Amino acid sequence: MIDALPAWLPSGPRTLVGIGDDAAVLATPDGRVVATTDFLIEGRHFRRDWSDGADVGHKAAARSLADVAAMGAVPTGLLLALAAPPDLPVSWLESLASGLASECCRAGASLIGGDTARADTVILAVTGLGDLAGRAPVLRSGATAGDVVAVAGSLGHAAAGLALLTAGRHEPAPLIAAQLRPAPPYDAGPEAADLGATSMIDISDGLLADLGHIAEASGVLINVHASTVSDQNLTNITTSVGVTSALSWILTGGEDHALAATFPAGTRLPPRWRPIGEVRQGQGVTVDGRRHEGPAGWDHFR
Amino acid sequence: MIDALPAWLPSGPRTLVGIGDDAAVLATPDGRVVATTDFLIEGRHFRRDWSDGADVGHKAAARSLADVAAMGAVPTGLLLALAAPPDLPVSWLESLASGLASECCRAGASLIGGDTARADTVILAVTGLGDLAGRAPVLRSGATAGDVVAVAGSLGHAAAGLALLTAGRHEPAPLIAAQLRPAPPYDAGPEAADLGATSMIDISDGLLADLGHIAEASGVLINVHASTVSDQNLTNITTSVGVTSALSWILTGGEDHALAATFPAGTRLPPRWRPIGEVRQGQGVTVDGRRHEGPAGWDHFR
Numbered sequence: 093m094i095d096a097l098p099a100w101l102p103s104g105p106r107t108l109v110g111i112g113d114d115a116a117v118l119a120t121p122d123g124r125v126v127a128t129t130d131f132l133i134e135g136r137h138f139r140r141d142w143s144d145g146a147d148v149g150h151k152a153a154a155r156s157l158a159d160v161a162a163m164g165a166v167p168t169g170l171l172l173a174l175a176a177p178p179d180l181p182v183s184w185l186e187s188l189a190s191g192l193a194s195e196c197c198r199a200g201a202s203l204i205g206g207d208t209a210r211a212d213t214v215i216l217a218v219t220g221l222g223d224l225a226g227r228a229p230v231l232r233s234g235a236t237a238g239d240v241v242a243v244a245g246s247l248g249h250a251a252a253g254l255a256l257l258t259a260g261r262h263e264p265a266p267l268i269a270a271q272l273r274p275a276p277p278y279d280a281g282p283e284a285a286d287l288g289a290t291s292m293i294d295i296s297d298g299l300l301a302d303l304g305h306i307a308e309a310s311g312v313l314i315n316v317h318a319s320t321v322s323d324q325n326l327t328n329i330t331t332s333v334g335v336t337s338a339l340s341w342i343l344t345g346g347e348d349h350a351l352a353a354t355f356p357a358g359t360r361l362p363p364r365w366r367p368i369g370e371v372r373q374g375q376g377v378t379v380d381g382r383r384h385e386g387p388a389g390w391d392h393f394r
Numbered sequence: 395m396i397d398a399l400p401a402w403l404p405s406g407p408r409t410l411v412g413i414g415d416d417a418a419v420l421a422t423p424d425g426r427v428v429a430t431t432d433f434l435i436e437g438r439h440f441r442r443d444w445s446d447g448a449d450v451g452h453k454a455a456a457r458s459l460a461d462v463a464a465m466g467a468v469p470t471g472l473l474l475a476l477a478a479p480p481d482l483p484v485s486w487l488e489s490l491a492s493g494l495a496s497e498c499c500r501a502g503a504s505l506i507g508g509d510t511a512r513a514d515t516v517i518l519a520v521t522g523l524g525d526l527a528g529r530a531p532v533l534r535s536g537a538t539a540g541d542v543v544a545v546a547g548s549l550g551h552a553a554a555g556l557a558l559l560t561a562g563r564h565e566p567a568p569l570i571a572a573q574l575r576p577a578p579p580y581d582a583g584p585e586a587a588d589l590g591a592t593s594m595i596d597i598s599d600g601l602l603a604d605l606g607h608i609a610e611a612s613g614v615l616i617n618v619h620a621s622t623v624s625d626q627n628l629t630n631i632t633t634s635v636g637v638t639s640a641l642s643w644i645l646t647g648g649e650d651h652a653l654a655a656t657f658p659a660g661t662r663l664p665p666r667w668r669p670i671g672e673v674r675q676g677q678g679v680t681v682d683g684r685r686h687e688g689p690a691g692w693d694h695f696r
Contacts, residue, residue, distance in 0.1 A: 108426060109531055112611075114464040114596050115430035115522070117531050120422040124410060128417035129431075129473040129521050131511040162416040171431040173519045207519075209433040217475045217509075217519030219431050222417070229411055229419050294416050309414070 104202040106168050106223075116204035118169045118221060126222035126229070128159040134213040142257050143272050145184040149191025150273040152216045155296070157199045158276035158349040160222035162294035164230040164285030167201040167278055169221035175211035191273075199278045227285045230353070234290040235310035239354040239371040243321075244280035244364045246270060247299055248338060251345025252326050255333045264329065276349035280364060284353045287361065292353040298344040300384055303352060304377045313374030314354075315381060316343070320368045343384060406504040408470050408525075418506035420471045420523060428524035428531070430461040436515040444559050445574050447486040450518070451493025452575040457598070458522035459501045460578035460651040464596035466532040466587030467524035469503040469580060474520055477513035493575075501580045529587045532655070536592040537612035541656040541673040545623075546582035546666045548572060549601055550640060553647025554628050557635045566631065578651035582666060586655045589663065594655040600646040602686055605654060606679045615676030616656075617683060618645070622670045645686060 103110040109117035118125070132152045134140060143151070157167040172192065176185070196203055201220070253271025262268055269275075276294070284292055291310055295302045299321070303314045318339065326338035354371055355361065376383065405412040411419035420427070434454045436442060445453070459469040474494065478487070498505055503522070555573025564570055571577075578596070586594055593612055595604045601623070605616045620641065628640035656673055657663065678685065 109465075109533065113531075113533050113535075114461040114594075115428045115467070115524070117465065117526070118427050118429060119425065120427045121425055123421065123423055123425060125420050125422045125427045125523070126417045127420060127429075127471065127473055127521070127523060128507055128509075129475045129519065130509045131475050131477055131519070133477060133511055133513060136511060136513075159416040163411075163419065165417070169429065171429055171521060173431045173433050175433055175435060175517070205430055207430075207432045209435055209438060211435060211438075211517070212514075215477070215513070215517060217431065217433070219429070219473060219521040220417070221427070221429060224419070229415075231411065231415050233415075292416075 103204065107202045107204050110204050111206065118204055120223065122224050122226060124224055126160050126163050126165040126224060127219065128156055129217060129219040130156045130159070132216040132218065134215065140214065145187025146191030147272040149188040150195040152218045153192050153195035153199065154274045154276050154349055156218040156220035157201055157278060158294040160220045161276060161278040161281030162292050162351055163222065164227050164281055164289070164292065165222035165224045166282055167199040167220055167222045169204045170196055170201050171204060171219040172206040173217040174206065175209040175215040177212055178210060180214065227282065230285050230289045230292040232291055232293055232306045232309035235306050235312050235354040235371045236290060237312055237371055237373045238357050239290055240357055240359065240367050241303070241314055241316065241352065241354050241369040241371060242361055242365040242367045243350050243352050245277045245350025246348055247321055247350055248323060248326055248341035248345045248348065250274055250347040251341035252329060252338065255335065256329065259333045267325070267329065270348065274347060274349045277351060277364065280351050284351065284365065287355060287359055289353040289355055292351060295348055295350045295352055296346050298346045299352065300343050300377050306354065307375060307377055311375070313372040313376055313378065314369060315372055315378045316369040318380050320366065343379065405506065409504045409506050412506050413508065418473070420506055422525065424526050424528060426526055428462050428465050428467040428526060429521065430458055431519060431521040432458045432461070434518040434520065436517065442516065447489025448493030449574040451490040452497040454518045454520045455494050455497035455501065456576045456578050456651055458520040459503055459580060460596040462522045462524035463578060463580040463583030464594050464653055465524065466529050466583055466591070466594065467526045468584055469501040469522060469524045471506045471523035472498055472503050472520060473506060474508040474518060476508065477511040477517040479514060480512060482516065529584065532587050532591045532594040534593055534595055534608045534611035537608050537614050537656040537673045538592060539614055539673055539675045540659050541592055542659055542661065542669050543605070543616055543618065543654065543656050543671040543673060544663055544667040544669045545652050545654050547579045547652025548650055549623055549652055550625060550628055550643035550647045550650065552576055552649040553643035554631060554640065557637065558631065561635045563634070569631065572650065576649055576651045579653060579666065582653050586653065586667065589657060589661055591655040591657055594653060597650055597652045597654055598648050600648045601654065602645050602679050608656065609677060609679055613677070615674040615678055615680065616671060617674055617680045618671040620682050622668065645681065
């Protein structure tokens with residue numbers, strides 16, 4: 093299957109040695125490489141009765157490459173370790189390859205290597221590599237009091253999609269897609285770095301949990317304005333899945349792979365970077381000045 | 395556990411951003427990075443009743459970093475994705491960390507990042523990164539007729555160790571260790587590149603199978619001289635585990651993570667690069683001029 097992938101995904105100009113040797117060789121003209129690795133495990137990060145192979149391919153690439161973008165880097169390479177049961181249909185693997193190829197293409201990365209093994213369930217481990225192109229990496233630790241907090245990408249859509257799927261529904265399609273095929277705004281990462289972002293993170297655990305990571309690493313308090321994150325698309329469906337408010341999806345839903353960053357006050361932000369709060373002296377995360385009740389984060393299906 | 399690893403394994407000078415952010419940043423002064431990813435799955439690549447955590451840590455790092463060395467590169471970085479059952483003892487994880495740290499140290503690499511998840515068995519996916527330091531990567535495809543074939547590292551010891559363990563034996567210790575804690579000769583990889591190696595591979599599938607990969611990629615035939623690979627250490631134990639000859643361990647046993655390479659005829663090889671055959675026109679692999687009967691390779695435990 094790994095051998096067949098190059099046909100789906102032509103290697104890019106940075107791929108000096110691609111799939112088929114002991115290891116790949118990727119050009120890193122910047123003199124640094126950004127690297128991250130993530131699991132995607134059946135039953136925990138996806139369900140095969142909800143996700144087809146292409147969905148899983150999209151999600152696997154997105155999960156890893158969003159982390160690359162969150163450093164302010166451009167995704168360049170992907171390595172896929174894939175374990176699967178022997179009876180997994182070839183068509184499912186082809187579908188996986190096409191989804192992976194499509195999401196890599198969207199991010200600008202090439203599949204450069206992989207490994208396969210047998211297992212009882214489908215397990216993917218995806219390593220994303222990226223290029224800072226001369227930029228300083230944007231860490232979690234640089235936020236300072238007075239900074240503006242902004243988000244690029246959707247919040248709570250993946251969680252709403254999960255609620256819909258759990259209720260047996262398959263509409264509205266954009267919310268289902270947000271859960272099954274998250275589409276991180278990859279280029280917003282380097283854009284934020286160029287705008288002078290002082291910290292940045294990929295929202296995978298949930299907005300409050302991930303802002304909490306920035307707050308902790310930076311030694312600051314982050315306050316979110318609830319009015320800035322409300323979303324009529326989500327409010328419209330709350331009744332149909334039996335919840336009273338969309339706010340918990342927005343504040344604690346994970347897997348959207350939006351990017352959250354902090355910028356010096358007065359930074360002119362392009363429209364897709366929506367201000368949602370500010371950095372203050374203190375510690376932890378508040379919503380409209382109050383600590384959030386309930387879980388801040390997200391633990392996938394269980 | 396990933397958070398606790400830095401205490402076991404201080405990051406090296408190339409680690410510009412280590413564990414704890416969305417992604418790591420590794421220095422690649424050469425302008426290229428060598429990258430490879432490999433699974434290590436309980437029940438398939440190791441058994442917890444035979445291997446302790448440290449053994450698995452050694453094997454996980456070795457499995458990936460040997461591939462880096464086989465390109466002619468120096469291992470520099472490692473990313474670990476680790477899935478484990480909730481009831482896995484903390485002491486086992488600490489032991490894993492110590493083994494990983496020890497093998498990374500032996501190879502010269504730093505642990506720069508990771509991911510954790512829950513699973514029913516222990517699953518590791520290890521990504522190795524490396525630096526060519528100006529060398530051309532040594533591919534599988536460069537062998538030409540007339541080249542000498544040579545090996546650095548032991549052959550068949552891991553397979554003999556597995557035969558001993560299967561027979562309930564735990565001696566001789568070096569053969570048991572070869573199975574549980576393979577020790578690839580990492581620096582023989584860049585050394586071979588500097589000596590002008592025309593092709594190279596990590597022996598993980600078995601000598602004949604892996605030489606077959608070189609033969610196929612290079613469009614040549616490789617002939618091995620059986621007398622050059624015989625090993626008294628292995629012959630001594632054949633009777634005790636009920637086999638008549640050690641040759642099949644040597645020719646088809648995997649997991650030793652020795653390096654095999656081809657060199658232009660007349661290359662002065664240092665002692666650890668032992669000549670074992672030659673490259674001819676043709677295709678496939680022969681032993682003393684004859685095709686090998688039986689399986690050429692190795693499929694771990696099943």
